[in-house]
Amino acid sequence: MIFTLIAQAPPPQIPMSTLFWLGIITVGVIALLGGIFITKYFNLWIQAFLTHANVSIMDLVGMSFRKVNPNIIVRSKIMAYQAGLSEKDGLTTRSLEAHYLAGGNVPNVVRALIAANRADIPLSYKRAAAIDLAGRNVLEAVQTSVNPKVIPCPDPAQGRPTIDGVARNGIQLKVKAKVTVRTNLDRLVGGATDETIIARVGEGIVNAIGSAETHLQVLGKPDSISKRVLEKGLDAGTAYEILSIDIADIDVGDNIGANLQALQAEADTRVARAKAEERRAFAVAQEQEQMAAVQENRAKVVAAEAEIPLAIAEAFRKGNLGINEYYNLRNIQADTEMRNSIADAGNVRREASGAQQ
Incomplete structure (x- = not known):
């Protein structure tokens, strides 16, 4: 019953002044949104439209939602189209956005494509983007393909001023070289860089010098190193x-x-001295052994001489030796000792006269 009465009740009447202000507010909001839109997108859209870059309003709005900077995309595409490139070359709005979202440098890639197109160097957008995402400066690579660069060998920044090689005659040669290179765009992704070139060229120079019979051959024809x-x-x-x-x-x-030969000779001299010292020590040891043997034999002689009086006494007891024979033996011993003392005195006088002379 209540709901029936409400349904049959007349609708509330809204004053005209309220409708007027609501209309003004709605128009103001629409005008504000339009002003923001015009300020943010219309300038880019009109630039793309006038240059036939084919970037729609919806593309610009979508870029904002996808966290893509529309200024970079639109200006890069305009730059490419003005240089004669088109979507047939892979430069679509989507591909540029994808490269931007992948962390690539979109303007650098576009400039590289323009430079390659002007120099008639085959370079696709896909390869240029791959080179850029690999961390290489694709624009610099294209410029190096057009204008080759010179790499000093060895690199002065590494602290070695020259490449040193030794010819077969033992003379050392110090070489400085300059390597002129051009970028190979097909091998840029995954290819080795300057350090490898410097190392390989240095190794080749050392091998070329080492293959020469004399250093004069290298000095006479330096280009032989380059050719080899x-x-x-x-x-x-x-x-x-x-x-x-x-x-x-x-x-x-x-x-x-010569330095190696001198060092070898010195080493040989040290070895010879060591061997001579070893032989001398062995001889001294043998001498000491002989002296010990002499002393041992002398001790045996002394021991044998100590038994003589015992033997004489035994001979006396057994009657094998008479008193006269014993005194004759003593006279002979005394005569022998006298002769030895006279001979020793003469030797001393001769040695003294020789020392004075």
Whole structure:
């Protein structure tokens, strides 16, 4: 019953003044949103429209929701279209947005494509984007393809001023080289960089110097080093193509062969001295052993002489030795001792006269 009465009741009447203000507020909100839209998107849209870059209003709005900077995308696409590139080359709005969201440098990629197109270098958008995402400066790579760069070998920043090699005659040569390279865009992703080129060229120079019979051959024809090094294909697996290897300077270093021979001779001398000292120590040991043997024999003689009086006494007791025979033996011993003392005195006088002279 209550609901029937409410349904039959007339609708409330809204005053005209309220409707007027509601209309003004609605128009103001619409005008505000339109002003924000025009301020943020219309300028970019009109630029894209006038340059035929094919970027719609909905694309610009979608970029904002996808956290993409529309200024970078629109201006990069305008730059590409003005340079003669188009969506046929892969430069669609979606592909540029995808590269931006992947963390790539969209303007750098577009500039690289423009530079490659102007230099007639085959470079697709897909490869350029891959190079950029790999952390390489794709624009610099294209510029190096057009204008080759020179790499000093060795790198002065590494602290070694020259590459040192030794010829077969033992003379050391100090070499400075300059390697002219051009970027190989097909091998840029995953290819080795400057450090590998410097290391390979340095190794090749050392091998070339070591293969020379004398250092004069290298000094007479420095280009022989370059030719031999270039024949080895040192740019395989690198991001560059080696155009030339130029020998900038060659200096003669030390005579490594003579120094090694001197060191070897000194080592041999030390070995010989050690062996001689070993032989001397062995001889001294033998001498001491002989002296010990002499003393031992003398002790035996003394022991034998100590038995003589006992033997004489035994002979007296048994009657085998008479008193006259005993005195004759004593006279002979005394005569022998006298002769020995006279001989020793003469030797002393001769030695003294010789020392005075």
